[in-house]
Amino acid sequence: MTARSSILDRIRIALANREAVSHPGSFEGWRPFIHSGNPTEQFTEMFEKAGGEVVSFKTQAEASLWVRGFVAEFDKVSVGKLAQGRLNETVEPREWIEATDPSEVEVGVSLAYGAVAETGSLIMTPQDGRRAQLLPPVHVVFVDQAKIYETLCEGLLALKNEIYPGDGEGRSLPSAVGLHSGPSKSADIGQVLVKGVHGPGRVVTVIVESK
Amino acid sequence: MSSVNPQRYPKASAQALKDKPEVRNTVTNSTDLANKKRMAAYQQVESDTWKDWGRDVKSHALTHLDQYLEQAETQLLANGAKVHWAETAQDAQKLLENIVLDHDISSVVKAKSMLSEELGINEHLEKLEVLVRETDLGEYIIQILGDRPSHIVGPAMHLSLEDCQRLFHEKFGTPIDGSPEILAAAAREALREEFLAADMGISGGNFLVAETGTVALIENEGNIRLSTSLPRVHVALVGIEKIVPRLEDVSGFVQLTSRAATGQPIGNFFSLIQGPKRDDDIDGPEEVHVILVDNGRTRLLADDKAWESLRCVRCGACMNICPVYRQTGGHPYGWTYPGPIGAIIAPGMLGLEEAMPLPYASTLCGACVDECPVRIPITELLLYWREKAVEEGLTSAIESAGLKAYTKAAEQPGIFRAAGTMLRHIPLGAGGRALPILSGWVKERSAPKSSPKSFMQQWKDGIK
Numbered sequence: 001m002t003a004r005s006s007i008l009d010r011i012r013i014a015l016a017n018r019e020a021v022s023h024p025g026s027f028e029g030w031r032p033f034i035h036s037g038n039p040t041e042q043f044t045e046m047f048e049k050a051g052g053e054v055v056s057f058k059t060q061a062e063a064s065l066w067v068r069g070f071v072a073e074f075d076k077v078s079v080g081k082l083a084q085g086r087l088n089e090t091v092e093p094r095e096w097i098e099a100t101d102p103s104e105v106e107v108g109v110s111l112a113y114g115a116v117a118e119t120g121s122l123i124m125t126p127q128d129g130r131r132a133q134l135l136p137p138v139h140v141v142f143v144d145q146a147k148i149y150e151t152l153c154e155g156l157l158a159l160k161n162e163i164y165p166g167d168g169e170g171r172s173l174p175s176a177v178g179l180h181s182g183p184s185k186s187a188d189i190g191q192v193l194v195k196g197v198h199g200p201g202r203v204v205t206v207i208v209e210s211k
Numbered sequence: 212m213s214s215v216n217p218q219r220y221p222k223a224s225a226q227a228l229k230d231k232p233e234v235r236n237t238v239t240n241s242t243d244l245a246n247k248k249r250m251a252a253y254q255q256v257e258s259d260t261w262k263d264w265g266r267d268v269k270s271h272a273l274t275h276l277d278q279y280l281e282q283a284e285t286q287l288l289a290n291g292a293k294v295h296w297a298e299t300a301q302d303a304q305k306l307l308e309n310i311v312l313d314h315d316i317s318s319v320v321k322a323k324s325m326l327s328e329e330l331g332i333n334e335h336l337e338k339l340e341v342l343v344r345e346t347d348l349g350e351y352i353i354q355i356l357g358d359r360p361s362h363i364v365g366p367a368m369h370l371s372l373e374d375c376q377r378l379f380h381e382k383f384g385t386p387i388d389g390s391p392e393i394l395a396a397a398a399r400e401a402l403r404e405e406f407l408a409a410d411m412g413i414s415g416g417n418f419l420v421a422e423t424g425t426v427a428l429i430e431n432e433g434n435i436r437l438s439t440s441l442p443r444v445h446v447a448l449v450g451i452e453k454i455v456p457r458l459e460d461v462s463g464f465v466q467l468t469s470r471a472a473t474g475q476p477i478g479n480f481f482s483l484i485q486g487p488k489r490d491d492d493i494d495g496p497e498e499v500h501v502i503l504v505d506n507g508r509t510r511l512l513a514d515d516k517a518w519e520s521l522r523c524v525r526c527g528a529c530m531n532i533c534p535v536y537r538q539t540g541g542h543p544y545g546w547t548y549p550g551p552i553g554a555i556i557a558p559g560m561l562g563l564e565e566a567m568p569l570p571y572a573s574t575l576c577g578a579c580v581d582e583c584p585v586r587i588p589i590t591e592l593l594l595y596w597r598e599k600a601v602e603e604g605l606t607s608a609i610e611s612a613g614l615k616a617y618t619k620a621a622e623q624p625g626i627f628r629a630a631g632t633m634l635r636h637i638p639l640g641a642g643g644r645a646l647p648i649l650s651g652w653v654k655e656r657s658a659p660k661s662s663p664k665s666f667m668q669q670w671k672d673g674i675k
Binding site for chain 1: 240241244263264267268270271273274275276277280281286289290291296297298302346347348349352365366367368370371372373375390391392394395398399402403406407423425431432433434436437439440441451456458459460461462463465466475476477478479480481482483484485486487488489491492493494495503505509510512513515518
């Protein structure tokens with residue numbers, strides 16, 4: 001008998017006379033708390049409360065120009081694959097974008113799949129590159145305002161229903177999704193809050209109002 | 212396997228209070244802060260509705276556990292992950308050992324996992340001469356000290372800032388009065404190199420989503436994301452009770468658990484891991500292994516009453532609010548899971564005799580019941596295990612007579628409160644010793660004066 005069948009057998013015996021409990025339905029069936037503002041306002045409020053920064057621009061070109069100025073203050077920059085597309089589409093000249101290894105740079109630029117108002121979270125996917133999202137001490141993230149979802153549930157379902165190349169039968173999530181809801185922090189040393197322990201200690205969200 | 216010795220609890224707790232009185236202050240300060248944050252976070256939402264929902268989804272998942280585990284396995288395989296099943300700690304160690312040997316692994320970075328603690332993973336890897344590095348800051352400190360976690364969320368909660376300053380001064384040469392920022396920067400630098408060099412990352416799993424085959428992990432530091440993103444192999448150790456049916460469910464549970472554990476709306480990093488790197492991904496592990504672990508969980512599931520404790524999401528709220536836990540921190544409990552939750556899952560997972568006297572490590576004040584995000588009836592289950600202990604002759608005769616009367620009374624809250632009110636007016640000195648429930652207790656202690664207010668009342672009013 002394999003461990004698998006032994007475990008499943010023991011579960012079935014344990015449950016044989018147990019009354020089954022029904023699923024109460026989606027977490028979406030009732031709202032946790034209604035925010036008075038719109039999703040973008042709520043995202044901004046939640047993200048800033050968690051120690052993140054938010055800037056907003058009318059167009060991608062304006063946003064890209066701002067990011068260009070921002071990263072110019074650092075020696076080396078690493079840009080995620082999807083974010084590079086955004087920058088190259090709109091900013092000239094292009095030479096300044098160097099494909100530097102994220103472990104050696106001070107700032108990383110990424111493109112989020114979307115964001116969540118309810119929790120103040122950026123939804124990060126591996127198509128953009130996970131190292132650029134995690135290794136540099138400063139992380140700058142583009143997100144389209146149209147993809148700021150009200151609830152976490154909506155955001156995750158939208159991502160699940162997205163079709164990616166290489167998806168098999170049925171729709172599925174990317175290989176690994178990371179929700180980033182502010183800078184890295186820890187209170188493990190004497191219960192004092194410290195930012196930037198392993199992940200980025202500074203996170204700047206750049207909202208693009210219309211693509 | 213990590214040491215399991217709850218039997219030493221009475222001696223170990225007395226000794227901790229005597230030898231390390233400062234731990235009481237450190238733990239009390241930390242848990243006070245956690246309690247304030249959690250209560251504020253609960254107040255921001257309709258926490259009663261959230262808790263009911265959490266209870267019901269978990270009970271649903273547990274009463275359909277076989278189906279959901281099979282579904283999770285099928286989906287994980289479709290995602291390209293590998294799935295293993297471990298009945299015991301030894302099985303899990305062996306499975307991990309095989310992966311280590313297959314992939315020629317020489318160094319491992321670990322994300323905080325209480326299950327790996329329960330299974331004795333670090334000790335086993337060290338036997339295999341694999342370099343094991345804990346990367347959660349608290350776990351890292353514990354590892355350097357050769358200590359054990361004392362809390363399931365804040366493993367180094369028993370250590371003060373001064374303790375950490377001394378340690379980092381010796382290890383890294385940071386100033387003896389270095390700020391937490393300076394200490395954390397030193398740890399970040401040292402650990403960064405290990406992250407980049409590691410062959411394997413090991414994590415636990417907060418939730419396992421059956422529908423999508425997702426291992427979900429909540430954290431604040433980013434070390435879990437790094438451990439599961441950088442090394443070429445990722446192994447997730449997941450207890451079989453961590454199942455939730457759907458992706459929608461995990462969007463609720465991450466918020467409920469975060470609020471209960473740290474008072475945050477969501478942990479700063481939340482990982483949803485489906486499988487290894489795909490062709491269009493820039494980076495990520497080449498292989499993802501999920502080890503589904505029983506190690507006593509089906510034994511607990513088989514108990515018609517105590518199975519409900521498998522709903523636990525390991526938020527630590529019950530230990531933070533527990534007036535017994537905060538006197539000593541988690542070490543004297545002698546098991547991976549201290550405090551109220553440990554006292555009710557240990558008898559089911561390890562066997563009652565092995566877990567004695569943990570069900571007695573409580574005043575039955577019930578503060579934990581109000582805080583539990585999945586409404587585990589902790590007090591009821593403490594009494595249940597005590598009754599069983601009496602039935603099985605695991606406790607002394609005098610105590611059992613008292614407990615039977617006490618249990619009867621406690622099951623009827625009206626009588627319980629009335630009796631409490633009455634007893635508070637009887638002097639506990641010589642007369643108190645005549646009370647059967649107290650005589651065993653008073654034998655080893657001097658009886659205190661009764662308080663004019665009940666404990667439950669004082670606790671609610673906020674005594675220290």
